Amino acid sequence: MPMDRSSSWGSSRSGSEGSSSRIRASNVAVLSIECLKGSSKAEEWTCDMLQTGDIVEEIKIGNISITTPFKNGKSGVQKILHNSFKSKETSIRVRVRRGPDEFAELMACIVPLSGGKKQYMLRAIDDPNYTVGFVDRTEGDCLALQASRSSRMVSALAATKLHDGYVAYPWHKKMQEVLTIPNSSCFLSILFLPKASETIAYRYNDLEDTLSRANAWHTASQASGVPILFMNIQTESLLTKISGETASSTVNAGSLSDLMDLANVSLYGFEDYHGVDIGVVRAVRLWYAPIGGEVPVEIKIKEGDEKLGFAIGRTEEGFIHVTSIIDQDEDSPSTRSGLSSLYIEARKARKKLIISRISNQKVLPWMVSPEGAIRCYDTVSLSQKLSLHRHAKVPISLHVFAWDQEVAMLGNANLRTQTNTPVASHLPQETQTAQTATANDGPEFRPVRDTAGEGSFRFHNFSAPNNWV
Numbered sequence: 394m395p396m397d398r399s400s401s402w403g404s405s406r407s408g409s410e411g412s413s414s415r416i417r418a419s420n421v422a423v424l425s426i427e428c429l430k431g432s433s434k435a436e437e438w439t440c441d442m443l444q445t446g447d448i449v450e451e452i453k454i455g456n457i458s459i460t461t462p463f464k465n466g467k468s469g470v471q472k473i474l475h476n477s478f479k480s481k482e483t484s485i486r487v488r489v490r491r492g493p494d495e496f497a498e499l500m501a502c503i504v505p506l507s508g509g510k511k512q513y514m515l516r517a518i519d520d521p522n523y524t525v526g527f528v529d530r531t532e533g534d535c536l537a538l539q540a541s542r543s544s545r546m547v548s549a550l551a552a553t554k555l556h557d558g559y560v561a562y563p564w565h566k567k568m569q570e571v572l573t574i575p576n577s578s579c580f581l582s583i584l585f586l587p588k589a590s591e592t593i594a595y596r597y598n599d600l601e602d603t604l605s606r607a608n609a610w611h612t613a614s615q616a617s618g619v620p621i622l623f624m625n626i627q628t629e630s631l632l633t634k635i636s637g638e639t640a641s642s643t644v645n646a647g648s649l650s651d652l653m654d655l656a657n658v659s660l661y662g663f664e665d666y667h668g669v670d671i672g673v674v675r676a677v678r679l680w681y682a683p684i685g686g687e688v689p690v691e692i693k694i695k696e697g698d699e700k701l702g703f704a705i706g707r708t709e710e711g712f713i714h715v716t717s718i719i720d721q722d723e724d725s726p727s728t729r730s731g732l733s734s735l736y737i738e739a740r741k742a743r744k745k746l747i748i749s750r751i752s753n754q755k756v757l758p759w760m761v762s763p764e765g766a767i768r769c770y771d772t773v774s775l776s777q778k779l780s781l782h783r784h785a786k787v788p789i790s791l792h793v794f795a796w797d798q799e800v801a802m803l804g805n806a807n808l809r810t811q812t813n814t815p816v817a818s819h820l821p822q823e824t825q826t827a828q829t830a831t832a833n834d835g836p837e838f839r840p841v842r843d844t845a846g847e848g849s850f851r852f853h854n855f856s857a858p859n860n861w862v
Contacts, residue, residue: 420531420532420533421531421532422466422529422530422531422532423448423449423461423462423529423530423531423532423535424448424449424461424463424466424467424470424527424528424529425445425446425447425448425449425527425528425529425530425534425535425538426443426444426445426446426447426448426449426487426489426525426526426527426528427445427525427526427527427528428443428444428445428524428525429514429524429525429526430522430523430524431522431523431549431553442497442499442523443487443489443497443499443525444491444539444542445538445545446491446530446534446535446536446537446538446539446542447489447490447491447497447535447539448461448489448490448491448532448535449461449463449487449488449489449527450488450489450490450496451487451488452470452473452485452486452487452488453485453486453487453488454473454477454482454484454485454486454503455477455482455484459473466529467527467528467529470527471511471512471513471527474503474513475511475513477503478503478505478513483502483503483504484500484501484502484503485500485501485502485503485515486498486499486500486501487499487501487515487525491539492536492539499515499517499525500517500518500519501515501516501517501518501525502515502516502518503515504516504524506526514526573687574687574689574750574753574792575753576753577750577753577755579682579686579687580680581621581680581681581682581683581749581755581757582678582679582680582681582759583607583610583678583679583681583757583758583759583760583761584629584676584677584678584759584760584761585603585606585607585610585676585677585678585679585760585761586603586631586674586676586760586761586762586763587599587600587602587603587660587674587675587676587763588602588603588606588763588764588765589763589764596660597660597674597763599658600628600658600675600677603675603676603677604626604677606761606765607626607677607679610679610710610761610767611623611679611681613709613710614708614710614712617708617709617710617745618743618744618745619708619710619712619714619744619745619747619794620683620684620685620744620745620747620794620795620796621681621682621683621684621794622681622682622683622684623679623680623681624680624681624682625679625680626677626678626679626680627677627678627680628675628676628677628678629675629676629677629678630673630674630675630676631673631674631676632671632672632673632674633671633672633673633674658675660672660673660674660675683747683749683794683795683796684794684795684796684797684798685794685795685796685797685798685799685800686795686798687749687750687792687793687794687795688735688792688793688794688795688800689790689791689792690730690731690732690735690790690791690792690793691730691788691789691790691791692726692727692729692730692732692782692788692789692790692791693726693729693730693788694726694782694783694786694787694788694789695726695786696786698725698726698783700719700722700725700726700783701725701726701727701779701780701783701789702718702719702722702725702726702727702728702732702733703715703717703718703719703727703732703733703736704716704717704718705748705772705775705776705779706772707769707770707772708745710758710767711757711758711767711768711769711770712745712747712757712758712769713747713748713756713757713769713770713772713775714745714746714747714748715732715736715739715745715746715748715793718732718733718736718737719733720733726783726789732746732791732793735793735800738800739796742796742797744796746793746794747793747794748791748792748793749792749793749794750790750791750792751775751778751779751789751790751791752789752790753790753792756770756775757769
């Protein structure tokens with residue numbers, strides 16, 4: 394097929410002219426946007442936000458409007474920003490072009506660029522995290538950047554890191570206002586230290602033995618009527634200095650090969666860089682909670698109150714509980730406060746009425762020693778404290794374990810309306826044992842210390858019908 398040379402030449406010449414014009418246009422210097430810091434909003438990559446490569450068409454500061462081309466490019470604009478910042482005219486509106494006919498605007502304020510002398514950047518008014526600056530580019534470079542927007546978004550996604558930091562928190566206010574009992578947690582636990590071996594000197598029973606004792610304590614507490622639930626159990630490492638036979642008899646944790654030997658031991662040692670033998674004791678912490686939470690009871694004292702109207706004792710597991718109440722006196726402090734009603738309801742549910750706090754201080758068992766003794770509160774000191782409240786006419790704030798959610802929700806107010814009282818024949822067996830301590834200090838009682846047994850002191854000639862005079 395013959396070729397049309399004239400047509401070919403003409404089209405070639407017009408194509409060359411178009412290509413030249415595009416090249417000249419692509420080499421035109423323009424003022425462009427450079428994103429310095431990303432936005433915290435999801436709209437950062439939408440068309441409404443300024444992006445790297447956008448071509449600046451207009452800058453408006455106050456009543457001054459400057460349009461492209463900008464004299465001296467970036468340096469000329471920086472001088473304008475410097476003068477505006479000095480004159481405290483920091484509000485700025487920037488209009489940019491993206492592609493041939495797409496425009497966007499940014500309302501911002503002029504702020505100094507850190508590390509740059511007389512250099513300024515723009516911070517978005519509606520998002521302080523979004524900042525941009527000005528750079529000199531050719532129009533071709535800007536169009537290429539705009540075309541690479543998708544790939545730059547992927548790159549930005551890969552390069553973006555999550556930042557963390559510290560923020561202030563009003564701990565004192567929250568602990569006063571949010572907690573049911575101000576400045577006191579509702580988390581209850583007891584720590585079991587490993588028991589010293591009875592057969593081998595300087596050795597301790599293994600971890601399984603400690604876990605078993607924790608399990609036995611919790612199960613026995615529930616069986617005795619303490620209304621608690623198991624929450625969690627964990628090992629807790631305690632550091633101590635060891636020497637002599639204890640150091641030589643413990644498992645050494647000097648290398649990774651020794652780790653298998655540590656699986657069930659309750660004490661292992663290692664030597665620090667000063668040559669001191671350090672022992673790691675693996676204790677067991679058992680977390681528990683009352684079935685229905687803790688119910689507050691306020692016992693108010695008035696003139697003429699000779700007794701508080703209830704007696705306290707301690708279980709083998711170390712819990713303080715109400716062992717008996719006065720059932721003839723409708724005006725006793727225990728009856729007025731609702732404590733007697735709670736005790737009656739606990740008896741009906743076959744539960745003990747456990748006192749968990751006195752004046753917001755926990756009075757629960759909290760540790761078991763290597764000898765197997767339970768660290769708990771003495772009923773003598775508790776009785777003395779309660780009696781002093783009565784003498785000083787200072788109200789007594791108690792918290793008791795609730796045995797179901799209904800009791801916890803009803804609380805103290807509804808229980809005060811209950812008038813049922815137990816008969817003398819139904820008094821609990823604990824009131825007839827040597828483990829009972831009274832919250833009343835009447836002259837007919839003759840307390841004697843009994844530190845060897847489970848009770849803190851015992852009453853002689855204790856007879857239920859004759860003790861509430």
